[in-house]
Amino acid sequence: MAQDIHFTLNGDPTTVRTDPGRPLLDVLREDLGLTGTKYGCGEGQCGACSVLIGSERAFSCRTPVSAIAGKPVRTIEGLAAKGELHPVQQAFLEEQAFQCGYCTAGMIMTSVGLLERDSSPDEAGITAAMNGNLCRCCGYSEIRDAVKRAAALNSEEARR
Numbered sequence: 001m002a003q004d005i006h007f008t009l010n011g012d013p014t015t016v017r018t019d020p021g022r023p024l025l026d027v028l029r030e031d032l033g034l035t036g037t038k039y040g041c042g043e044g045q046c047g048a049c050s051v052l053i054g055s056e057r058a059f060s061c062r063t064p065v066s067a068i069a070g071k072p073v074r075t076i077e078g079l080a081a082k083g084e085l086h087p088v089q090q091a092f093l094e095e096q097a098f099q100c101g102y103c104t105a106g107m108i109m110t111s112v113g114l115l116e117r118d119s120s121p122d123e124a125g126i127t128a129a130m131n132g133n134l135c136r137c138c139g140y141s142e143i144r145d146a147v148k149r150a151a152a153l154n155s156e157e158a159r160r
């Protein structure tokens with residue numbers, strides 16, 4: 001039976017009326033028109049559907065929408081502000097950390113969560129955090145460089 005689910009989406013109070021068991025990914029894409037979050041495997045194996053709940057990555061294909069009630073959810077659409085890319089988006093651009101781009105939104109959301117929890121992760125920390133996000137184009141070294149560049153941009157910001 002449909003229920004009202006209240007949560008915060010990219011900073012805005014949001015309510016959807018739906019079956020509470022539906023995947024968050026379907027609600028984002030089909031009900032809310034946020035198609036930046038991608039459907040890859042639908043089984044929690046690829047990370048294309050990654051969003052943030054707080055600063056933690058969640059695979060939205062495996063997250064029932066009921067699980068986000070009362071929580072802050074962020075998607076790729078919520079990152080750029082005032083016409084400026086988020087530092088992680090900028091870093092992905094500068095490192096050319098994408099080819100087809102299908103994995104990119106999920107990669108960026110996972111990176112943003114990582115850098116919020118740890119502003120200067122070491123190589124092992126980056127690898128561990130990004131584990132679970134797959135790139136079929138095998139752009140892993142550029143993606144890792146982009147996360148490092150974003151961390152460096154963070155430190156520059158902090159020094160200003």
Ligand code: FES
Binds near residue numbers: 038039040042046050
């Ligand atoms: S689509 Fe969600 S993990 Fe692959």
Ligand code: FES
Binds near residue numbers: 097103
């Ligand atoms: S850039 Fe194509 S899947 Fe990663």
